[in-house]
Amino acid sequence: MSRIENLALLIDxxxxxxxxxxxxxxxxxxxxxxxxxxxxxxxxxxFISAGLADVLSYLEDLKFTPEDLKYLEETRLFKSEFLxxxxxFSFKGDVYTIPEGRLFFVNEPLLEITGSxxxxxxxxxxxxxxxxxxxxxxxxxSRCIHAAWPRKLxxxxxxxxxxxxxxxxxxxxxxxxxxxxxxxxxAGKIYGIPISGTMAHSFITSFENEIDAFRAFAHxxxxxxxxxxxxxxxxxGTRIAAEVGKEMAREGKKLKGVRLDSGDMARLSREVxxxxxxxxxxxxxxxxxxxxxxxxxxxxxxxxGDIDSFGVGTKMGVSADAPYFDxxxxxxxxxxxxxxxxxxxxxxLASGKQVFRFTTSRGKLKRDVIGLRDDNLKGGEPxxxxxxxxxxxxxxxxxxxxxxxxxxxxxxxxxxxxxxFDEQGREYPVGLSVRLxxxxxxxxxxxxxxxSEELGES
Amino acid sequence: MSRIENLALLIDxxxxxxxxxxxxxxxxxxxxxxxxxxxxxxxxxxFISAGLADVLSYLEDLKFTPEDLKYLEETRLFKSEFLxxxxxFSFKGDVYTIPEGRLFFVNEPLLEITGSxxxxxxxxxxxxxxxxxxxxxxxxxSRCIHAAWPRKLxxxxxxxxxxxxxxxxxxxxxxxxxxxxxxxxxAGKIYGIPISGTMAHSFITSFENEIDAFRAFAHxxxxxxxxxxxxxxxxxGTRIAAEVGKEMAREGKKLKGVRLDSGDMARLSREVxxxxxxxxxxxxxxxxxxxxxxxxxxxxxxxxGDIDSFGVGTKMGVSADAPYFDxxxxxxxxxxxxxxxxxxxxxxLASGKQVFRFTTSRGKLKRDVIGLRDDNLKGGEPxxxxxxxxxxxxxxxxxxxxxxxxxxxxxxxxxxxxxxFDEQGREYPVGLSVRLxxxxxxxxxxxxxxxSEELGES
Numbered sequence: 001m002s003r004i005e006n007l008a009l010l011i012d013x014x015x016x017x018x019x020x021x022x023x024x025x026x027x028x029x030x031x032x033x034x035x036x037x038x039x040x041x042x043x044x045x046x047f048i049s050a051g052l053a054d055v056l057s058y059l060e061d062l063k064f065t066p067e068d069l070k071y072l073e074e075t076r077l078f079k080s081e082f083l084x085x086x087x088x089f090s091f092k093g094d095v096y097t098i099p100e101g102r103l104f105f106v107n108e109p110l111l112e113i114t115g116s117x118x119x120x121x122x123x124x125x126x127x128x129x130x131x132x133x134x135x136x137x138x139x140x141x142s143r144c145i146h147a148a149w150p151r152k153l154x155x156x157x158x159x160x161x162x163x164x165x166x167x168x169x170x171x172x173x174x175x176x177x178x179x180x181x182x183x184x185x186x187a188g189k190i191y192g193i194p195i196s197g198t199m200a201h202s203f204i205t206s207f208e209n210e211i212d213a214f215r216a217f218a219h220x221x222x223x224x225x226x227x228x229x230x231x232x233x234x235x236x237g238t239r240i241a242a243e244v245g246k247e248m249a250r251e252g253k254k255l256k257g258v259r260l261d262s263g264d265m266a267r268l269s270r271e272v273x274x275x276x277x278x279x280x281x282x283x284x285x286x287x288x289x290x291x292x293x294x295x296x297x298x299x300x301x302x303x304x305g306d307i308d309s310f311g312v313g314t315k316m317g318v319s320a321d322a323p324y325f326d327x328x329x330x331x332x333x334x335x336x337x338x339x340x341x342x343x344x345x346x347x348x349l350a351s352g353k354q355v356f357r358f359t360t361s362r363g364k365l366k367r368d369v370i371g372l373r374d375d376n377l378k379g380g381e382p383x384x385x386x387x388x389x390x391x392x393x394x395x396x397x398x399x400x401x402x403x404x405x406x407x408x409x410x411x412x413x414x415x416x417x418x419x420x421f422d423e424q425g426r427e428y429p430v431g432l433s434v435r436l437x438x439x440x441x442x443x444x445x446x447x448x449x450x451x452s453e454e455l456g457e458s
Numbered sequence: 459m460s461r462i463e464n465l466a467l468l469i470d471x472x473x474x475x476x477x478x479x480x481x482x483x484x485x486x487x488x489x490x491x492x493x494x495x496x497x498x499x500x501x502x503x504x505f506i507s508a509g510l511a512d513v514l515s516y517l518e519d520l521k522f523t524p525e526d527l528k529y530l531e532e533t534r535l536f537k538s539e540f541l542x543x544x545x546x547f548s549f550k551g552d553v554y555t556i557p558e559g560r561l562f563f564v565n566e567p568l569l570e571i572t573g574s575x576x577x578x579x580x581x582x583x584x585x586x587x588x589x590x591x592x593x594x595x596x597x598x599x600s601r602c603i604h605a606a607w608p609r610k611l612x613x614x615x616x617x618x619x620x621x622x623x624x625x626x627x628x629x630x631x632x633x634x635x636x637x638x639x640x641x642x643x644x645a646g647k648i649y650g651i652p653i654s655g656t657m658a659h660s661f662i663t664s665f666e667n668e669i670d671a672f673r674a675f676a677h678x679x680x681x682x683x684x685x686x687x688x689x690x691x692x693x694x695g696t697r698i699a700a701e702v703g704k705e706m707a708r709e710g711k712k713l714k715g716v717r718l719d720s721g722d723m724a725r726l727s728r729e730v731x732x733x734x735x736x737x738x739x740x741x742x743x744x745x746x747x748x749x750x751x752x753x754x755x756x757x758x759x760x761x762x763g764d765i766d767s768f769g770v771g772t773k774m775g776v777s778a779d780a781p782y783f784d785x786x787x788x789x790x791x792x793x794x795x796x797x798x799x800x801x802x803x804x805x806x807l808a809s810g811k812q813v814f815r816f817t818t819s820r821g822k823l824k825r826d827v828i829g830l831r832d833d834n835l836k837g838g839e840p841x842x843x844x845x846x847x848x849x850x851x852x853x854x855x856x857x858x859x860x861x862x863x864x865x866x867x868x869x870x871x872x873x874x875x876x877x878x879f880d881e882q883g884r885e886y887p888v889g890l891s892v893r894l895x896x897x898x899x900x901x902x903x904x905x906x907x908x909x910s911e912e913l914g915e916s
Contacts, residue, residue: 009644010622012614013655016643021657021678027664071647077682117664124658128617129625156470159586160782163623164468167587170620185474186467189529197471199479200582202789205797206485206575220479224535232905314782323781324618324772331660339663447690 007126008064009071015122016072020082022118029335031120032352035111035127036330037135041322045418045425048142048407049098049110050173051134055127056393059091062123091119095388096373098355101176101403102383103410105430108355108370109384110135117334124329132327133166134173140319141177142411143294144312146419148301152309154196155182156289157317170317176403178411183311191400196311198224198259204231214244222253226287229258229272238272242279249280257285257308265290266303273306287311293320294421338443349436350443356380356433365414371433465584466522467529473580474530478540480576487793489578490810493569493585494788495593499780503876503883506600506865507556507568508631509592513585514851517549520581549577553846554831556813559634559861560841561868563888566813566828567842568593575792582787590785591624592631598777599635600869601752602770604877606759610767612654613640614747615775628775634861636869641769649858654769656682656717662689672702680711684745687716687730696730700737707738715743715766723748724761731764745769751778752879796901807894808901814838814891823872829891 022028037047064072064086072078072086093115098104110131113120144153155174161167171187181194188195199217207213210232218225227244229237238258245255258276260268269286276284288300289311297310314320330348331339338350352373358366358380369377373384387395398406411419418428432440480486495505522530522544530536530544551573556562568589571578602611613632619625629645639652646653657675665671668690676683683706687695696716703713716734718726727744734742746758747769755768772778788806789797796808810831816824816838827835831842845853856864869877876886890898 007622007644009647010616010625011643012616012641013643013646013653014641014657014661015655017655017675017679017682018657018661021661021675022664024678025674031664033660068647072643075646075653077679121658121660125617126622129619129622132618133620158468158470159583160590160785161587162591162620162776162781163627164465164584164587165621165623167468168621183470183472185469185471185530186465188471188533189467189526195471195533197473197475199472199476200579202491202579203472203476203479205789206480206489206792208795216483217475217479220482221475221535224475318620318776318781320781323620323776323778327618331663334664337666 006065006068007058008062009068010129011122011125015124017077019118019122020078022121023082023085024079028116028118030114031117031331031335032112032114032333033120033124033329034109034332034349034353035131036107036109036328038106038326038328040106040427041325043421043423043425044139044322045420045427046103046105046139046414047135047325048138048177049100049102049104049135050138050176051131051169052097052100052111052387053397054130054134054169055111056095056388056397058126058130059093059095059123059388060391060393062089062091064089089119090391091115091123092391093119093388094386094390096384096386098383099385099406100398101407101410103365103414104355104383105368105428107349107430108368109353112352112384114352121331128327128329130169132325133169134176135327136319136322136325137170137173137316138177138407140316140322141174141179142407143419143421144292144297144310144316145178147294147297148310151307152180153178154309154311155179155184155317156311156313158182158184160314161317166317172400174316175400176407178404178408179312193400198226199228201228201231201261204228210237211240211243214241215247218244218248218253218255222248225253225255226257226259227255228261230260230262234260234263234268235271235275238275242275242281245276245281245284246279255281255284257287259287259289259311261290265300265307266305269300269306270304285309289313291315298421338439340443340447347444349432350440351436353384353436355383357383359413363413365410365428367429367431369431369433370436372435372439375433375435377433464523464526465516466520467526468587469580469583473583475535477576477580478536480579481540481543482537486574486576488572489575489789489793490570490572490791491578491582491787492567492790492807492811493589494565494567494786496564496784496786498564498885499783501879501881501883502597502780503878503885504561504563504597504872505593505783506596506635507558507560507562507593508596508634509589509627510555510558510569510845511855512588512592512627513569514553514846514855516584516588517551517553517581517846518849518851520547520549522547547577548849549573549581550849551577551846552844552848554842554844556841557843557864558856559864559868561823561872562813562841563826563886565807566826566888567811570810570842572810579789586785586787588627590783591627592634593785594777594780594783595628595631595774596635596865598774598780599632599637600865601877601879602750602755602768602774603636605752605755606768609765610638611636612767612769613637613642613775614769614771616640616642618772619775624775630858632774633858634865636862636866637770651858656684657686659686659689659719662686668695669698669701672699673705676702676706676711676713680706683711683713684715684717685713686719688718688720692718692721692726693729693733696733700733700739703734703739703742704737713739713742715745717745717747717769719746719748723758723765724763727758727764728762743767747771749773756879796897798901798905805902807890808898809894811842811894813841815841817871821871823868823886825887825889827889827891828894830893830897833891833893835891
C-alpha cells in the first residue's frame with residue numbers, strides 16, 4: 001500500500017542544496033520566514049486559517065532517517081560533513097501563527113518561523129504544501145456553508161481529491177469551514193469527524209428490482225435508511241421508496257430520507273417532497289448530491305429547491321474554481337537584518353510581524369493592520385500567537401469542533417459584502433502600521449538605489 | 459508526522475453499508491465493475507493511463523486491521539457477523555487494465571474488476587481516487603511536453619500539490635507524461651526519478667550582496683551551478699552571474715546556467731542570452747520557471763523566448779484548468795446478468811468489455827472500438843490486459859522509464875488534431891462493436907419498458 005513513512009524528504013531539492021551551502025559557509029544565524037497569500041483568488045475576499053496542527057506535528061517530529069541519508073548520499077550532490085549535520089538535525093525554532101479557524105486576509109502573515117537559517121528554510125515545502133491545501137479547502141467549504149445556511153453539508157469528495165492525504169485533509173478542513181460530516185471513514189477514525197453514507201447506484205442495480213434493493217437496505221439499516229431514488233427515474237424511484245417507507249412505518253420503523261443525485265434538482269426536490277407527503281412521509285428528508293458547490297447550491301435554492309441537506313463532493317474537494325492559492329513562504333529577516341525581494345509582483349513585507357484586528361462597538365470586523373511584531377496598536381487584537389518554542393509545542397491546541405465553532409462565530413461577524421461570490425467584491429481593509437510602512441519604504445528605496453550593503457541598519 | 463499507515467478505511471462509508479447489506483443478504487456472486495471517464499474535460503481529447511501500479515499494490519495488501527475494526531464497531535452501524543467477515547477479508551478478484559502509459563479515450567474501460575460483489579464494490583473509492591489523479595496529471599504533463607518539445611521539463615509543483623500523497627503521485631504521473639525530473643526528493647527516493655533544484659530567492663537575500671550568494675553557491679556546487687537571477691532585477695542579476703561564471707571559468711569550472719522566475723520571459727530570456735554570450739558563456743543554459751503550463755510555454759516560445767528548459771509547477775501539479783476528471787467506477791455485470799444505470803447523462807455500457815485499437819498502414823492511430831470482452835475484432839489490438847488473478851499480480855509490471863517510453867512512442871502516433879489546446883478540438887473516433895451495441899440497445903429498451911425482471915437473459 002502506498003504508505004508515507006517519513007516526510008523529511010518530502011521537500012524540494014533546492015531546500016537541501018541551499019542548506020548545504022549555508023552549512024559550508026557556516027551561516028547559522030537566526031532567520032525569520034513569513035507565510036502569507038499574495039493575492040485573492042477569483043471571487044474570494046477572505047481566508048480561513050487551517051492546517052496548523054499538521055505543521056506543528058511535522059516540525060516536532062522532523063528527522064532524517066538512516067535510509068533518507070543513504071539516498072541523499074547516493075545522489076552524490078552532498079558532502080559527508082553536511083550529511084552528518086542532517087543526521088543530527090531537529091527543528092528547534094519558534095512558531096507564531098494565526099490560530100486555526102480564524103479569518104485572515106491578503107498579505108497577512110498566517111505563520112512566522114524564527115530559527116537558525118537552515119531549519120527555518122528547509123521546512124518551507126512541507127509548510128506551504130500543508131497550509132495551502134487546508135486554507136483553500138476550509139475557505140471553499142465556508143462558501144458552500146454560506147450558500148446553504150442553515151442546511152447541513154457533508155463532504156463527499158474523497159474519490160476525486162488529489163490522493164489519499166488530500167482526502168483526509170479535505171475532510172478536516174471542510175469540517176473547520178462548517179461541514180457537519182464526511183463520507184471518508186478514515187477521516188472519521190483519525191479526526192473524530194461524524195461519518196455519513198448509505199448506498200450507490202450499484203447497490204440498486206445489483207438487485208433485479210429497485211424495491212428489492214430498498215427493502216434489503218431498510219432491513220439491514222432500519223435506523224439509517226436513506227434511499228437513492230434516481231437510478232432509473234427519480235419520481236418512480238421515489239414512489240417505490242415511499243412504498244418501502246410505508247412498510248417500515250407498519251413495523252414501527254421510519255424512512256429517514258431519500259437521496260437525489262441527478263436531474264433538475266429544484267423541480268425534482270419539490271415533486272419528490274410532494275410524493276413523500278402524500279404517502280404520509282412528510283418528515284422524511286431530502287438529501288441532494290451531484291456536482292454541488294456554492295454556486296449550484298445557491299442556484300437550486302434560489303429556484304425554490306426543497307432540500308434538507310447536501311452532499312458536496314468533487315468541486316469542493318479540489319476547490320475547482322481556484323485549485324491553488326498564491327501562498328508564499330519568504331525570508332523577512334536574517335541575522336538581525338530585515339530582508340525582502342523586489343521581483344515584479346512579488347514584493348514582500350520585511351521583518352517579523354503581527355496582525356492587529358479592530359472591531360466595531362457591536363463586535364463586527366472593521367479592519368486589520370499589519371505591524372511589526374513588537375508594535376503595540378491600541379484597541380487592536382493581536383492575532384498571531386506563539387505556539388512553538390525551541391521546537392516544542394507550547395500552546396494547548398483546540399479540538400476540531402472548537403476550531404469550527406471559532407470559525408463560525410468570527411464568520412458571523414464578517415460583513416456580507418466580503419462573502420459575495422462576485423468577481424468584483426470589495427476587499428476587507430488591511431493597512432500597514434506606521435513603523436512597518438516606514439521600515440518598508442526606507443528599505444525598498446535603499447535596495448533600488450543599489451546600496452544593498454547598507455541594509456542592516458534599521 | 460501525518461503518516462498514513464493503512465488505507466483500508468480510506469473509503470466512502472457507503473461502500474461499507476452496501477457491503478453490510480450484501481453480506482446480510484448473502485449476495486456473494488461475481489460482479490464486474492468498469493472504470494472509465496464519462497466526458498472530455500475542457501480542451502482535452504485524449505487521456506493517458508497512469509496509477510495502475512498503486513492500485514495493484516493496494517489490492518494485494520488490502521486488509522482491515524484490528525484497530526480499523528474497533529473503530530467500525532464503535533460507530534455502532536455494523537453487526538458483529540459483518541465485522542468478523544471484514545476481519546478475514548482480502549481481495550481475491552481479477553483485474554484487467556489498459557497498461558500505464560497508453561492512450562485511451564472517453565467511455566473506454568481503463569480498468570475492469572471481476573470479483574465477488576463485496577470485494578469488487580468496496581475498492582471503488584481508492585481506485586477512483588488513485589487513477590483519477592494520475593491520469594489527470596499525466597495528461598496535463600503531456601500537454602506541457604507537447605508545447606515545449608523538444609525542450610526539457612521538470613516538475614516543480616510539490617509545494618502546491620494537494621497534500622503529501624499528491625506530491626508523490628504528481629511527480630510519478632508527470633514523469634509518465636514525459637517530464638525528465640522533479641524537485642521532489644522523496645519521489646526521487648521512492649520512484650528513482652531524477653531530482654533537480656538549486657536555490658530560492660531566500661538564498662540570495664540571506665547574503666548581503668547578490669554576488670556573495672552566487673559565489674557561495676558556485677563554491678558548494680561547482681558541477682551544478684544554476685544561478686537565480688531575478689531577485690532584484692533580472693538583467694543586473696545576469697551580469698553579476700556572468701561575472702561569477704567568468705571567475706568559475708578561470709578555475710576550470712563551468713557555470714551551468716541561470717534561472718529566470720518572473721517578468722516578461724520572452725524578452726528577458728533573449729536579453730539574458732545576449733549578456734551570457736557577450737561574457738563568453740554562450741553554453742550556459744536558460745532555465746525558466748514561474749507560472750508555466752502548456753499555455754504559457756506555448757506563448758513564450760511563440761514570442762521567441764530563448765529558453766532551454768522549464769520548471770513547471772503549480773498549474774501542472776493541480777491540473778489547474780481541469781482539476782478533476784469525470785471518472786466513474788460502475789457495476790456492469792452481476793451474477794451473470796449485465797447491468798447498467800439510466801440516470802440522465804450518466805448511462806453506462808453494460809457487461810465486461812475490451813477495447814480494440816486500429817492503426818493505419820503507417821502505424822498512426824486510426825480508431826478504437828469498444829466491444830464485449832470476448833469479441834474478436836480482426837485487425838484490432840486488444841488494449842486491456844489481465845494483470846491480476848484471484849488477488850495476485852500476474853503481469854510483470856514495467857518500470858517507470860519503460861512506461862514513459864511507451865507513452866512517448868504512442869503519443870507520436872496520435873494525430874496532431876487531437877493534441878490541440880482548442881476548446882472545439884475534434885474527438886478521436888471511438889465506436890461500439892456490433893455485439894455490444896445490440897446488447898446495449900436491447901437492454902435499455904427493456905429497462906425503459908419497465909420489464910426489469912427479464913434482464914438476465916442476454
